[in-house]
Every structure is written in C-alpha cells, then in structure tokens.
Amino acid sequence: MDQQKNKKYGMVIDLDKCTGCGSCMVACMAENNVPFREDDTDKLLSVSWMQVYRLSNGKAFPQTEECYLPRPCQQCEGHHGHSPCVSVCPATATDYDMHTGIVSQIYTRCFGCRYCMAACPYHVRQFNWWDPVWPTGMERSLNPDVSVRMRGVVEKCSFCFSRYQTSMNKAFLEGRRELEEHEYQTACTQACPAGAIIFGDLNNPKHAVHKLAQPDLAHEGKPRNPKAFRLLERLGTNTKVYYLSNREWVRKAGDNEVKKA
Amino acid sequence: MDSALIPKGVKRCPIGQFALFIAVVGAVLLWGVVAMLLIYIKGLNQTNMNNAYGFALWIWADLAVIALGGGAFFTGLLRYIIGKDELKNIINYAVLIGFVCYSSALLILAIDVGQPLRAWFIFWHANVHSMLTEVAFCLTCYFGVLTIEYVPLVLENRQVDKVPFFHHLSHNMHGIMAIFAATGAFLSFFHQGSLGGVSGVLFGRPFGFRTGINIWPWTFFLYTWSAAACGPCFTIFITRITEMVTRKKLVKDNVIDLLAKIAGWMLLTYIIAKIIDTVYWATVTAPAMGFTLMDFYSNNPGSVYGIWILIAEVGICGLLPAVMLVSSGIRRNPTLLFIAVTLAAIGACLNRWVMVLQTQAVPVLSFEEWFTYMPSWQEIATTILPVAYGIIMIALSYRYLPIFPQERELNPIEGGK
C-alpha cells in the first residue's frame, strides 16, 4: 500500500471579497442538517456552524470601514495534534485526525459536559439546548449522509466530512486513493457567490489554499503571505482557516496584542 | 418518641419540633426536585446557559462545594497520618460535611450533563489526558472513601450498634481508618488539583490559562492548597452554625483553635503562592497571549468583573482571614474567628467563581464583547437543592448519631441518664 502523505484540509477566506450575504451559513445548514427554532434571534442559543461576524474599524464617518468575517470551525491542530477542545473532552468524543487535519465530533459518544465549549476561544462549538424539530415535510429534504443530532450534545463544523467520505468512496471504487482538488469541497465554499472561500489541502503545493496562504510548516503553519493571517495566532491554536485582507486594521483584528506604551 | 434512637447521655429537641424543621427544609428540597425534573424532562434549555456559557452556575457550585468539602480529607490527614489526636473530636463532623459536599457535587453533575444516561461514558470511554476524567474517577473513588468513613458513624447508632455484626464492623473499620484516610488524602490531592487544572489547561482562554510543571498547570496545586486551607474553615463555620442552632457547645475550644491555626497557616502560604502566580500570569503569561491584566477587569457590563473581584478574592477573603487565623489573639475571639472562617470560605467560592465564570465571560476574539449571564430559577433551585439535602442529612446525623465525642462532657444532663 502506498505511503500516503498526510493531508491538511484548510480554508483561505478573502475578507476583501466577502459581502456578508450569508449564503455560506445557509448552505452549511442545508448540507449538515443543522437544527433551527421558530425564534432564532438569540445567536448564543442557536446553532450555526458557519457564523459571519461583522467587524468595524471603530472610526467615525467618513473613515468608517466594515468587514464581514465568516468563521467556520478552525480545525485547530495546536501543538502536534493537541487542539484546545480535543485534549479536554473526557469521553474521547472528539478527535484530531492526523490524516486529514480535521477535528471530528462523535455525537453518539458526547454526553454533553460542554468542556470543549469552554475550551474553544472561537465559539465554534454549539450545544443542542433543544431537540431538533423539522417542520412537516422538511425531513424529506434532510441530507441522508449527515446524521441528525439530539438534544444534549455538542456539534460543530466538520469541513463537510461526509463529502470527504463520499469522494473517497468514489475514488476507491475507481481504484485510486488520492482526491482531486475539486472532488472534495465544502458546502460553504461552493455556495459563496463572491468566491471568497477557497478550500483544499494546505500540504499540497498544487492546491490554491497552499499557494494563497503559503503556510510555513516548520513554524506550525504560520502564513508566509503578509496579507494572510489566522485568528488568535498568538495562542498557538495552529488553525487551518487563513484569512486574507489588504486592510491592515482587519489583519490586526484577528489577534490581540499588548500595545507598547 | 424516638428516644431509643438518640445517643446516650445527650438531649435532643422534641420530635414534633424536629419534624417541623425537616418539613420546612423539605419544602425547599422539593422545590429543587421540581426544577430537577423540569430539566430532565425538558432539557438544558431550562437554564440560562448558552453557547458562550457552557460552564455556569452548576460547575461553579460543583467546584465550590468540593473545595469546601476539603475539610474532610485534610482533617483526616492531620488526624490519622500526621497524628494530631485532638482532631478526633471534630473529624466525624468533617467527614459528614465532606460526605454531604461530595454527594451534592455528584447530584449537580448528574443534572448538569446534556445526556445523563450517557454519564457512564466518562468511565468507559475515558480520555486520560482530560482533567475532567481525572476529576470523575478520583471524585467517585473518594466519595466511596467518604462513605466508608461515614458508615461506622451510622453503625454506632444506639440501636444499630446492638447488632453484633454491625458493632464489630464499625469497630474494625475504625481500626484501619488510617488506611482509608491516607487513600482519601491521595485521591483528594489529585481531584482537588484536577479541578484547578480544568481552567488551567485551557490555552484558548487567556484568563484561565496558567503555565505549570509537566502536564499540571499551577492552578492544579493552588486548588489543592486552597481546599486544604478553606475546607477546615468551612468545617469550623458549619460547627459554629450548628452550635448556634442547637444552643450547645459541641467541640472544645482547643480543638477548634488547633484546626483554625493550621488552616490559617495553610491559607497564608496559599495566598502568598497565589499572589506570586497572579503576578507571573499578569506580567508574563497573559501579555504573551495578547492581554494585559486590566483587559480582564475593565469594560464589562456593570463592572461585575471589575478589579474589585480580584482584590476581594485575594485580599479581603484571602490575606485578611489568613492573618486573622494565624494571630492567636484574634483566633481565640469567637466572633473574630467566625468572621475569619466565613471570609476564607467565601474566598474559596470567589476563586472558583472567577476561574469558571469570568473565564467564560472574557471575550478572546478582538471583535467580541463581554458575555453576560444570570442563572435561571431552575438553576438556582437545583443549586439550593443540595444545601437543603445537606441540612437534612446533618440534622438527622446530629440527632441520631454520636457525631461529637465531647458533646456529653460539654453538656452534662442534670440527674444523669
């Protein structure tokens, strides 16, 4: 059997292209059977694997600038596979996969202690405070490749892992083990009308994400592209979602810094 | 009516009065049970927790109650291993308080998880790297030890003791109690510490994160230390309350004085370590993660987490009671002693509060705001539920079991019995 190189599936999101339309959030919800309630105005109680934030440079008119930032699960690698959430789960219901770089979530093993939610600084992990209720007839439009979750378990973006499994099955049937770049793409990537989200293998020099982010593998994936940044780089979470922007205030908003007096 | 069950040589209030007391506390307990059932039936949406507050009132209550129950292991260590014999006059009560505290923690945990029927997964699918796994195992084992330490007291009930097997069993258990106490101290060291590790390992949460030794953040050791210091203070606090309610002296002054003195020195040394840790975290750890100390204490709604909370925890409820307890003049004044142990117990609760709730409240992403939280009535009721249960447990144990060896001597009954 071939020695397959480990993949590191990641994203590059161009914040100068994002319009804040929310198509990525809708596509994600449709693809992943994300539950919703009649009144989902409280964003801290609703489930939305992809969340678009609105940032502002804080200046008064006419210098006011805004930026929309889509935030999926950052699929943190931490130091050698120790994501902040994976190491704290007491029931091994979440795991960092070294082959794909994706942090999994086992819904049937999670007993809802919410320690992983306390650990995640990005708030990507959301809890099912209620059982999902699908309006009559809608259950027929649920994605059969993605399990639905009941109340009391944590869920989060999985980089549409079911699509990875489907593509790998197809490749296997065709007698190969490697996927082409276009064969595994997340729902949010494909839905974005501005083409702001790019998805691929950060380890593969041929993939667009690698060319755009230029991750420095010797320094835990820090982007070499000066226009690229990762959220909370300083914490050492070693995430796989790279953001691009020409605007310095946007790049600075990605992390915290102690201002020197 | 129940005089046959009451220990020899002591007086207890009439059964009617006692029943009324239990009924009143029982009503509060019932309110908690109703809330608990609501949570089991309808789910955790009955709380005011949300995706920013995965850990909230219940987790704080767990941590606080276990810290306060630390009197059991530490008094046991002092009595059985270090050999402070005088403490045999308070160890029973310390064990009872510990038993109540730990069973309360387990009860709250059973309500807190999203899938209670899967709670056994923490044992079956254990992730040994997680601090919570360590907590679950050690806590459960230690609760077993506390049960073993409490059972002889139950067996010493006047009527139960008449059964030869129970009499011999309690006698034998007392004989090797040092082994159980040592094991209990060993387990307590780890689970008290792991509870500190719960926040300390979160490298995604600069407020809670600490560096440390090997896999253990400094908060691991600080929590064990503060539990050893504040647990006995809570024991003294509850003893004093019991004496006020029963209008009797139950433990001699020299016993309380010894425990308070040791607790005072533990508290003083703990506070010094805590101050060193806080300074290092504020000047080295947090800035490396991009935060100044005041980032964690400013611009939060209502200044709930203003710098006052740090001063309260470390100063008013830390250094102050420590200094009070190590000064024999202050310690031997009953009013000042009561104030000191109350402040120390509050200090432990404050410490657990900030490490759980402030950690959740502080925004880490630069474009987020502070998160606010107020518990729902269901959360409050289920947190008061174990307090009510504890009062009933203590009341029943005090009434029917020989908890205080010095009670008879301190409260001679005229005419004898």
Next chain:
Amino acid sequence: MFPFSFEWIWDMSHMVFHGGLWYALSVIGMGLTYCVIKAVYDTVKGPGGGHGHGHH
C-alpha cells in the same frame, strides 16, 4: 464499542493513570474486605471470647 478499540495505546499517561486508579481501588477494596471478613469472624466467635465489650 470497547474503550480499547478507539486507538488505544498503552503509553505513559495511560499507565500512570491506570496504575494510580487500580492501586487506590485495591487498597480500598482490600481494606473493606478485611473489615467485613473480620466482622463476620468476630460475630461468629461470639461475646466473651476476646474483647468482651458490654452490650447495652
């Protein structure tokens, strides 16, 4: 289904954890067993043969 099947390896942290856990459980278990067995023995031996506690 079993804990062993989920990428289980006997590394140092597992050994330390299980070592400590089973040591503590063994001590507690053996202690309790001793107490119970001795209590049964003392009960069967009956009063007067040994300690001679007065029963009330």
